[in-house]
Amino acid sequence: MAQTPSTTERPSLSLIVPVGPGDSSWPGLLRFLGELHDEVEVIFVGCEPPPEDWPPALCPSARWVACERGRARQCNEGVALSSGDYLWWLHADSRLQADCWTALRAAIAAQPNALHWFRLGFADGPALTRLNAAGANWRSRRFGLPFGDQGLCLSRAQFRSLGGFDERMALGEDLALVVRAKRAGIALNEVPATIVTSARRYRARGWLRTTLRHLWLTWRLTRSVHSEPGRGG
Secondary structure (H helix, E strand, O other): OOOOOOOOOOOOOOEEEOOOOOOOHHHHHHHHHHHHOOOOOEEEEEOOOOOOOOOOOOOOOEEEEEEOOOHHHHHHHHHHOOOOOOEEEEOOOOOOOOOHHHHHHHHHHHHOOEEEEEEEEEEOOOOOOOHHHHHHHHEEEEHHOOOOOHHHHHHHHHHOOOOOOOOOOOOOOHHHHHHHHOEEEOOOOEEEEEEOOOOOOOOHOOOOHHHHHHHHHHHHHHHHHHHOOOOOO
């Protein structure tokens, strides 16, 4: 098991936000990040140049770095350019509740060697997405399978021991990392706070079609990763 920094001294934290091509949802995250008061290193990893008015007034210490397209690649690039003892990933359309930051700090102090995840909620979309949120939280508790939109966080040492995100994967790199963490004996811990995300895919593609597709991808990806030999670095 990889060793983590002692939490008797407050560990540093790097937050990494991959931004896909044409994604305009990330500015809505700035208000929440600005409330972290520079306690967290914030890195946006886009596959396009930074906006002309960068850095943002709401979070002036945030960095924007350009990277080749691919969420796994962008997440790994953010890690390579970061300096924190712990790594925290958010999606560009994530929105933090007021207690997320203090809850995560407490979770790291209590379980420094765990992979932490948040409860999921949806901010918009069809009313049935409440069932999706409840299902995602149940799946995470019952089977230990949180997704990337649940704000995954773990130590840099643990992340390195797992070999990072698999850049061969176009989808599901977050779930693959979680499955490898479980295989390596890393405990999963639910942070008692909620991250709200957008239900835009359900709205655009239809609730039933999107739900069935997610179920199929979860089954296929979990089975695929379980069948692979161990991957570390």
